Amino acid sequence: MSDSATEAGAVRLRTSVGRWVLLTTVLGSGLALLDSTVVNVALPHIGRDLDADLGALQWIVNAYMLTLAGLILLGGSLGDRYGRRRVFVIGVVWFALASLLCGVAPDAEVLIAARALQGVGGALLTPGSLALIQAVFHPDDRAAAVGAWSGLGGVAAAVGPFVGGWLVDGPGWRWVFLINLPPAALCVLVALRHVPETLPDGGTAGAPRGRYDVSGAALGALSLAAVTYALIAAPDRGASAWVIVPAVVGLLLGVAFVYVEGRRDEPMLPLEVFGIRQFSAINIVTLFVYAAFSGFFFLSVIQLQVVVGWSALEAGMALLPTTVLMLLLSARSGRMAQRIGARIPLTVGPLLCAVGMLLMTRAGAGAVYWRDVLPGLLVLGLGMVVLVAPLTATVLASVDVTRAGLASGINNAAARAAGLIAVAALPLAAGMGPDAYRDPQAFSRTFDRAMLLCAGLLVVGAALAWATVRAPERRVCHPECEYHCGVTSPPLDPGDA
Structure with a gap:
C-alpha cells in the first residue's frame, strides 16, 4: 500500500486496487440495503415461530431503524475523526456479529435487541462506504466510481425481496440474517488488504477531527425510542401510564436534544x-x-x-x-x-x-x-x-x-x-x-x-x-x-x- 497509485485520493477506477475498493464498498453497503428489504418478508414467519404479536414485529423493524436513524450522522463524523476505513470495517464486523445474534435469537426479545445492535453497525458502515469512494479515488474517477457503486448497490436492493422470500421458504427465516456473514467476512478481508486509510487533510488516525457529539446522538435516539414505545404500546395498554409517561418523556428528550444541539460549538445537527x-x-x-x-x-x-x-x-x-x-x-x-x-x-x-x-x-x-x-x-x-x-x-x-x-x-x-x-x-x-x-x-x-x-x-x-x-x-x-x-x-x- 505504499505505492503512490494506492494513496488516498489517487486510486484510479480501472486499476486492481480501484476494483478492490469498489468491491468492498459495494459489499458493505449491500449488507445494509439487503437487510432493509429482506426482513419485512420474513415477519409473518418470525411471528409464528417466536409467538410474537404485532407489537413485537413492529419492534423487529423499528429497533434497527431507531439506532440507524439516531446514529447515522455520528457514524459519518466518526469516520472523519478516526479514519474512514477503520470505522467502516468496525461497522461491518459489528453488523455481522449482530446478524449472527439475530440468526440464533431464541425469542422475540433477544431478536429485537440484536436488531438494535445491527442498526449501530449500519450507522457506521452506511455513510462510510460512500465516503471511502469519495476519499480514495482520483477526482477524475469519483463520479464513475459512485455511479458503479450506486448501480451495483441498486441490484442488491432489487434482489433483496427475492432472496428473502427464497430463504424464508427454504432454510428458514434465520438465514435472512445468517446470510450476511460470508459477504461481511470477505468485505473485511478486502478492506484491510486493499483499501488505503483516509483522513481529512492527510491527518493520522486518532487526531481530534470532525464532530463527535455523543450526547446529541443519545438524546435524539432516546427521544425517538420513547415516542416509538408509546405508539406501539398504545393498542394493547390504552391511555395508561405505560403509554403517557414514555410519550411525555420522549417529547421532553426531543426538546433537550434541540437545546443541546443549539449550544454546542460543533453539534451533530447544526440547527442553523x-x-x-x-x-x-x-x-x-x-x-x-x-x-x-x-x-x-x-x-x-x-x-x-x-x-x-x-x-x-x-x-x-x-x-x-x-x-x-x-x-x-x-x-x-x-x-x-x-x-x-x-x-x-x-x-x-x-x-x-x-x-x-x-x-x-x-x-x-x-x-x-x-x-x-x-x-x-x-x-x-x-x-x-x-x-x-x-x-x-x-x-x-x-x-x-x-x-x-x-x-x-x-x-x-x-x-x-x-x-x-x-x-x-x-x-x-x-x-x-x-x-x-x-x-x-x-x-x-x-x-x-x-x-x-x-x-x-x-x-x-x-x-x-x-x-x-x-x-x-x-x-x-x-x-x-x-x-x-x-x-x-x-x-x-x-x-x-
Missing part, C-alpha cells in the same frame, strides 16, 4: 442549516413521503402472505417491480428534473405513489397478481422514480457545496426517523390490535384503512412540494442518485472529502 427555507421545506416533504413508504412496505408483505395467502417468496417477488423500476429509470428521472426543475416531479411523484397505494387495496383474499397487485405496484414504482432523484438533488442544491454531505445525511436520517414513527403509529391509527396479523379478515380491513392514511400523507407531501419548492437545482445529475432503489431513505452524498 434549518434557517435555509428550501432545505427545511424539502425535509418536511421527506418526512411525509418516506413515512408513507415505510408504512406501506411494512404492511404490504404481511397483507400478501396473511390475507392473499402467498408464500414468502411469492410476496417478495411481487414487490420487485417497484425496485426494478427505480433501478432502471432513476437516472432518466434525474436528468428530466434538471430540464424542468424539481417542483413538478416532487408534486407528481407523491401523487402517483398515492394512487398506487390506493390501488393496492384491491390486494385482498383471492387476489390475482396481474389484475389486483401489479397495477398498484407499477404506479407506485413510477411515482418513486419521479420523486427520489429530484428530492435528493433539491436537498443538495439548497445548501452550499461544502455542506452537501451534512445536508444529505440530515435528509437520510429524517427519512429513516419518519419511517420509524410510521411503522409504530400506522397500525395504531388504522385500528390494528396486537393479534391483527393472525386474523386475515381483520388485518385486511385495517390494511385498507392504512393505505388510505398513507395516500393522505403523500397528498400532503405533494401539496407542500408544490407550495415550497422554488430553488434552482445544480446542473449535474448526482451519480449516487442514478441507480438508487432503496425504499427506506434517499441516497447519501458524502460531500467533498
Whole structure:
C-alpha cells in the first residue's frame, strides 16, 4: 500500500486496487440495503415461530431503524475523526456479529435487541462506504466510481425481496440474517488488504477531527425510542401510564436534544442549516413521503402472505417491480428534473405513489397478481422514480457545496426517523390490535384503512412540494442518485472529502 497509485485520493477506477475498493464498498453497503428489504418478508414467519404479536414485529423493524436513524450522522463524523476505513470495517464486523445474534435469537426479545445492535453497525458502515469512494479515488474517477457503486448497490436492493422470500421458504427465516456473514467476512478481508486509510487533510488516525457529539446522538435516539414505545404500546395498554409517561418523556428528550444541539460549538445537527427555507421545506416533504413508504412496505408483505395467502417468496417477488423500476429509470428521472426543475416531479411523484397505494387495496383474499397487485405496484414504482432523484438533488442544491454531505445525511436520517414513527403509529391509527396479523379478515380491513392514511400523507407531501419548492437545482445529475432503489431513505452524498 505504499505505492503512490494506492494513496488516498489517487486510486484510479480501472486499476486492481480501484476494483478492490469498489468491491468492498459495494459489499458493505449491500449488507445494509439487503437487510432493509429482506426482513419485512420474513415477519409473518418470525411471528409464528417466536409467538410474537404485532407489537413485537413492529419492534423487529423499528429497533434497527431507531439506532440507524439516531446514529447515522455520528457514524459519518466518526469516520472523519478516526479514519474512514477503520470505522467502516468496525461497522461491518459489528453488523455481522449482530446478524449472527439475530440468526440464533431464541425469542422475540433477544431478536429485537440484536436488531438494535445491527442498526449501530449500519450507522457506521452506511455513510462510510460512500465516503471511502469519495476519499480514495482520483477526482477524475469519483463520479464513475459512485455511479458503479450506486448501480451495483441498486441490484442488491432489487434482489433483496427475492432472496428473502427464497430463504424464508427454504432454510428458514434465520438465514435472512445468517446470510450476511460470508459477504461481511470477505468485505473485511478486502478492506484491510486493499483499501488505503483516509483522513481529512492527510491527518493520522486518532487526531481530534470532525464532530463527535455523543450526547446529541443519545438524546435524539432516546427521544425517538420513547415516542416509538408509546405508539406501539398504545393498542394493547390504552391511555395508561405505560403509554403517557414514555410519550411525555420522549417529547421532553426531543426538546433537550434541540437545546443541546443549539449550544454546542460543533453539534451533530447544526440547527442553523434549518434557517435555509428550501432545505427545511424539502425535509418536511421527506418526512411525509418516506413515512408513507415505510408504512406501506411494512404492511404490504404481511397483507400478501396473511390475507392473499402467498408464500414468502411469492410476496417478495411481487414487490420487485417497484425496485426494478427505480433501478432502471432513476437516472432518466434525474436528468428530466434538471430540464424542468424539481417542483413538478416532487408534486407528481407523491401523487402517483398515492394512487398506487390506493390501488393496492384491491390486494385482498383471492387476489390475482396481474389484475389486483401489479397495477398498484407499477404506479407506485413510477411515482418513486419521479420523486427520489429530484428530492435528493433539491436537498443538495439548497445548501452550499461544502455542506452537501451534512445536508444529505440530515435528509437520510429524517427519512429513516419518519419511517420509524410510521411503522409504530400506522397500525395504531388504522385500528390494528396486537393479534391483527393472525386474523386475515381483520388485518385486511385495517390494511385498507392504512393505505388510505398513507395516500393522505403523500397528498400532503405533494401539496407542500408544490407550495415550497422554488430553488434552482445544480446542473449535474448526482451519480449516487442514478441507480438508487432503496425504499427506506434517499441516497447519501458524502460531500467533498
